[in-house]
Amino acid sequence: MTDFRMPSLGADMEDGKLVEWLKHPGDALKRGDILAVVETQKGAIEIEVFEDGVLEESLIAPGAVLPVGAVMARIRGSGMSAAAPHPAPSAPVPAAMAPTPPPPAPATSMRTTPAARRLAAERAIDLSKVLGTGPGGSITREDVESLVATTAPAPSSMRQAIAAAMARSKREIPHYYLAHTIDVSAAQTWLSQQNALRAPAERLLLGALQVKATALALREFPDFNGFFDKDAFQPSADIHVGVAIAIRGGGLAAPAIHNAADLTIDDLMAKTRDLVRRVRAGRFRSSEIADPTITVTSLGDRGVESVWGVIYPPQVAIVGFGKAIEKPWIVAGEIKPRPAVTISLAGDHRVSDGHAGALFLQRIGELLSAPAAL
Amino acid sequence: MTKDDLLAIIADELGRIAPEVAFNSVSLDDAIQAAFDIDSMDFLNFIIALHERTGVNVPEADYARMRTIASAHAYLQERLGI
Numbered sequence: 107m108t109d110f111r112m113p114s115l116g117a118d119m120e121d122g123k124l125v126e127w128l129k130h131p132g133d134a135l136k137r138g139d140i141l142a143v144v145e146t147q148k149g150a151i152e153i154e155v156f157e158d159g160v161l162e163e164s165l166i167a168p169g170a171v172l173p174v175g176a177v178m179a180r181i182r183g184s185g186m187s188a189a190a191p192h193p194a195p196s197a198p199v200p201a202a203m204a205p206t207p208p209p210p211a212p213a214t215s216m217r218t219t220p221a222a223r224r225l226a227a228e229r230a231i232d233l234s235k236v237l238g239t240g241p242g243g244s245i246t247r248e249d250v251e252s253l254v255a256t257t258a259p260a261p262s263s264m265r266q267a268i269a270a271a272m273a274r275s276k277r278e279i280p281h282y283y284l285a286h287t288i289d290v291s292a293a294q295t296w297l298s299q300q301n302a303l304r305a306p307a308e309r310l311l312l313g314a315l316q317v318k319a320t321a322l323a324l325r326e327f328p329d330f331n332g333f334f335d336k337d338a339f340q341p342s343a344d345i346h347v348g349v350a351i352a353i354r355g356g357g358l359a360a361p362a363i364h365n366a367a368d369l370t371i372d373d374l375m376a377k378t379r380d381l382v383r384r385v386r387a388g389r390f391r392s393s394e395i396a397d398p399t400i401t402v403t404s405l406g407d408r409g410v411e412s413v414w415g416v417i418y419p420p421q422v423a424i425v426g427f428g429k430a431i432e433k434p435w436i437v438a439g440e441i442k443p444r445p446a447v448t449i450s451l452a453g454d455h456r457v458s459d460g461h462a463g464a465l466f467l468q469r470i471g472e473l474l475s476a477p478a479a480l
Numbered sequence: 481m482t483k484d485d486l487l488a489i490i491a492d493e494l495g496r497i498a499p500e501v502a503f504n505s506v507s508l509d510d511a512i513q514a515a516f517d518i519d520s521m522d523f524l525n526f527i528i529a530l531h532e533r534t535g536v537n538v539p540e541a542d543y544a545r546m547r548t549i550a551s552a553h554a555y556l557q558e559r560l561g562i
Contacts, residue, residue: 220515301540306528309540311520330543354500354517382521386497406519 107162110179111155112172113153115396122146123171124178133161135181140391142178151355159183171451176335234430264357275419279334280455283414288471289444290430295405296477312447314375316427319473321345321366321400323366327466329458330451331399332424339422339457348398348418351385359385360401360418361394371480387454407430412448422454424433446473486534486556493529497522501548508550537559 112122122144128140134232140152162180166172171210218233219231222245226233240247277283293315324331324345331340345367348360363369363377384390403415404427411431415424428448435444449470453463473480491503498516506515513523527538527546536559538546546552 196561218502220510220517223505224517225503305537306524306531309524309527311524313521354498371556379521379525384527401514406521408513408519 108148108159108181108183110141110155110181112144112174112176112178113392113396114174115151115392121171123419124152124166124168125150126168126176127164129161131161131163135159135161135183139294143389148480150389151395152389155181157183160218181353188235189479190211209407217243219246220387221247222250254279264353268357271418272416273418279417279419279422281417281452282455282460283452285450286464286467286471287411287433287446287448288474289435290474291444291474292475293477294445301458304377308373311343311476312376312430313406313427314378315474315477315480316404316449316470317347317349317363317366317378317402318369318371319470320400320425322473322480323466323469325367325382326469329462330453330466332422333399334422334454334456335420339463342399344399345474346356346397346399347422349381350403354386359390359395360403361385361390362398364393365412400425402427412450414450415452415454417454422457424452425467426450426452449474481534481560481562483562486562487549487553488512489530489533490545490552490556493526494549496529497526504545506549508553509548511547512548512549512552530556534560539547 109179115122123146125143125145129135129139133153134143137156137480139155141155142153144151144153161182162182164179164401166178169472172178204435217238217240219240222236223233225247226236233245235248236245236249240246290312293312295412297310297312297315304310328341329339331345332339334340344365345467346362346364347366348362349357350360363374363381366374369377376408379395381390398418398421400421401415401418401424403413403424405413407429409429412428413426415426417424426449430445430447433446434441435446436442437444449467451463451467453460485547494501494512495503496514497518501516510528512518516522518526523543527543534556536556538555538559542555545555
C-alpha cells in the first residue's frame, strides 16, 4: 500500500484544496492517469500518478484543504509516489501560475469596448454594475477604471504567485540581456508551402519552429538548460521547454513541452495546441507545471517587436520572440523588405556570460533559417 | 445549413475560445482578433473548428477574408453556396 500525498508544485506552495476526485476506490490506475484536481495558489492543477496500481481508498472529500505532504489517498500496487517526480531537489518556485476559471460573460447585451471587457475580466468587475459614458451608453475602459479606483480589490492569488516568483527572480538572479534580429522569410515561406498542402488541423505556426529551434540549440548550449539550486547550477539532461501562455482575464502560465528537441515539428505543434487549449480552459497537469528547464515566451502576431523576459527561478534562462515585422534588409547589396523577428535572451550571470549567450542566440537564428531541417 | 445556422456556429466557436466575451456585445464589423483577443493559435483553432463543423477548409491565403464576423459569415456562405 502506498500513500498518495498532496504534491508540492513550487517552493511557495503550502497547501492545496481538493476540487474533485477523477478516480474512485477500486479504479485501476495507470502511470499518467489524472487522479484528482487540486486548487492551489497557482490555480487548478490536474494531479497525475506515476506508477500503475489500484485506488484503495480516498481519505479526503472535495473541499478539504491539506498541507503539502499530507496523505490524500492510499494506492495498492507497486511502490507508487505522489505527483510529479521533481527534477530539482528543492522544489522550484512556480514557473507557471495556473488560471482561475475565466469570469463568466456578462449576462446583458450591453455594448462594451474590448479594452473595457479585458480590464473588467482582469479585475473581476461585474460589467452590469458599470455606468457606461461612451457613445450610446457603451462602457469604455475609463468607465471600468473609475469603478476599479473606488473598489480596489485585493490582488488575485495568481497575481500574488506571479509577484512572488518574479520578485524572487529579480532579487536573486543577476540577469543579463541580449537580442538578435533575424530574417524569417525562409521560415515563413516554408510554412506557407507546408500549410497550403495541409488541412487546418495539421497546419503549423512559426511559434512551433521557434520552440524547436530553441530546444535543438540547447543541446549545444547546456548552460542555459537546468536549475540553479543550492548555490550551484544543475544542468538538465532533459530539455523541457516551458511555453508562456497568456491566460484570459489576466496572468500567465508556462507549462512544459517535454523533450521538445526530440519531437517532430508536427508533434510539437500538436502538443502546443493542446497545451494552449487546456491552459486557457484552466486545466493543466502537475508534471507540466513542475519541471520546465527553460522558458520560451512569444508575444505572437498581436505582440510587439521584442520582449525582455524575467527568468523563472530556479531556471537560468528565458528566450523571447517578438512578432515578425517587415523591415528594410540588406540582401546582396540591395535594400529589400524582409520579415524580421527579434530573438532575446535573459540569462543568469551566475551560470553563463554574454559571449555564450550571443552564440546561443545566433544558433537559434541559424536553425530557424533552415526550417526544413527542424 | 442556413445562414443563421452558420452565424450560430461562428458565435459558438468564438465563445469556446473567448468565453469572457459576450458575442452579442461585439459588432459584426469589428475585427475578430481584437474583439475576442485572439492570437494566431486561437485563430487556427477557430479555423479548425469551422472546418470540422462546416466542412469548409479555409486556406491561409483566404485568412484575410475572415477578418470580421460579417466577412467570415459571407465567405463561408459563398464557399457553401447558401
